[in-house]
Amino acid sequence: MAMAPRGVNDDQADYWNGDAGQRWVDGQEAMDAMLAPFGEAAMEAAGVAKGAEVIDLGCGCGGTTLELARRTGPMGRVIGIDISTPMLRRAQQRASEAGLSHTLFINTDASTHGFEAQKADLAFSRFGVMFFANPIAAFANIHRGMRAEGHLAFACWRPVGENEWVTVPREVALRHVAPPEPMKPGAPGPFAFAEPAHVATVLGRAGFRGVTLARFDHAMRHEGSVEEVADAVARMGPASRLILDASEDERSRILDDMRETVSRRHDGKGVDLQSAAWIVTASA
Numbered sequence: 001m002a003m004a005p006r007g008v009n010d011d012q013a014d015y016w017n018g019d020a021g022q023r024w025v026d027g028q029e030a031m032d033a034m035l036a037p038f039g040e041a042a043m044e045a046a047g048v049a050k051g052a053e054v055i056d057l058g059c060g061c062g063g064t065t066l067e068l069a070r071r072t073g074p075m076g077r078v079i080g081i082d083i084s085t086p087m088l089r090r091a092q093q094r095a096s097e098a099g100l101s102h103t104l105f106i107n108t109d110a111s112t113h114g115f116e117a118q119k120a121d122l123a124f125s126r127f128g129v130m131f132f133a134n135p136i137a138a139f140a141n142i143h144r145g146m147r148a149e150g151h152l153a154f155a156c157w158r159p160v161g162e163n164e165w166v167t168v169p170r171e172v173a174l175r176h177v178a179p180p181e182p183m184k185p186g187a188p189g190p191f192a193f194a195e196p197a198h199v200a201t202v203l204g205r206a207g208f209r210g211v212t213l214a215r216f217d218h219a220m221r222h223e224g225s226v227e228e229v230a231d232a233v234a235r236m237g238p239a240s241r242l243i244l245d246a247s248e249d250e251r252s253r254i255l256d257d258m259r260e261t262v263s264r265r266h267d268g269k270g271v272d273l274q275s276a277a278w279i280v281t282a283s284a
């Protein structure tokens with residue numbers, strides 16, 4: 001596994017190689033359980049053929065890479081690309097343990113990586129393509145690696161207001177700390193592709209055709225006691241940064257408030273938080 005070079009997405013590389021990446025590694029099983037339905041919806045929309053050559057963009061800890069490899073079978077090949085070294089290490093370890101030797105992991109920036117030209121049948125991602133500083137250049141680069149008959153399919157988040165996994169912890173945090181600077185629409189981050197017109201423009205300018213966006217709604221389930229769920233919810237999404245940056249006193253008040261909020265929604269076994277995604281497809 002080669003090391004990621006530094007480049008245009010250095011801020012994201014620092015973020016995903018730091019605490020955030022480690023949190024994903026530590027919480028990998030729970031994250032995969034929560035996010036699996038989104039990946040499956042994107043795979044169903046894409047249609048993963050036996051023997052296909054697939055690129056899994058921003059594959060993280062590899063949950064979707066493994067599932068794609070099961071779907072292509074050993075005559076296919078799935079290349080997981082990610083900028084995070086700790087997450088990709090976990091992905092590689094899981095692929096070895098599963099005996100999926102037709103997977104390959106490359107620790108690099110998908111926006112500038114020299115993909116083999118016109119090779120991939122499918123470029124896929126579960127929430128891994130919203131972090132590019134220059135999304136048109138990034139998708140044009142990915143497009144160069146795809147066969148003329150190839151397809152693109154990915155899951156990305158709809159607007160913040162439709163996603164309780166963001167609004168619930170954010171509302172709690174903002175009762176105790178000042179709001180952050182508002183993000184510019186389309187800025188790199190989980191909600192960069194919330195607006196359909198922006199997605200269509202980016203992909204169209206990058207060379208893709210026939211862009212479609214389908215709504216996908218899912219109740220994300222957090223199993224555990226009130227304390228466990230409150231702790232997990234506090235680590236999710238943009239509010240987690242507010243909580244990390246808070247003073248010790250503020251953090252303790254936020255966590256007390258989070259437990260109180262979670263206890264009101266807890267059904268004895270856990271909590272459901274609504275989440276809203278787009279399943280985006282396009283042709284190369």
Ligand SMILES: C[S@@+](CC[C@H](N)C(=O)[O-])C[C@H]1O[C@@H](n2cnc3c(N)ncnc32)[C@H](O)[C@@H]1O
Nearest residue numbers: 016058059060082083084109110126127128131
């Ligand atoms: C929200 S996580 C999703 C991880 C994984 N797809 C999943 O569903 O579990 C976003 C992933 O995108 C990766 N990423 C962000 N920017 C990237 C880039 N420019 N090139 C490659 N990977 C990138 C991060 O390191 C991280 O693993």
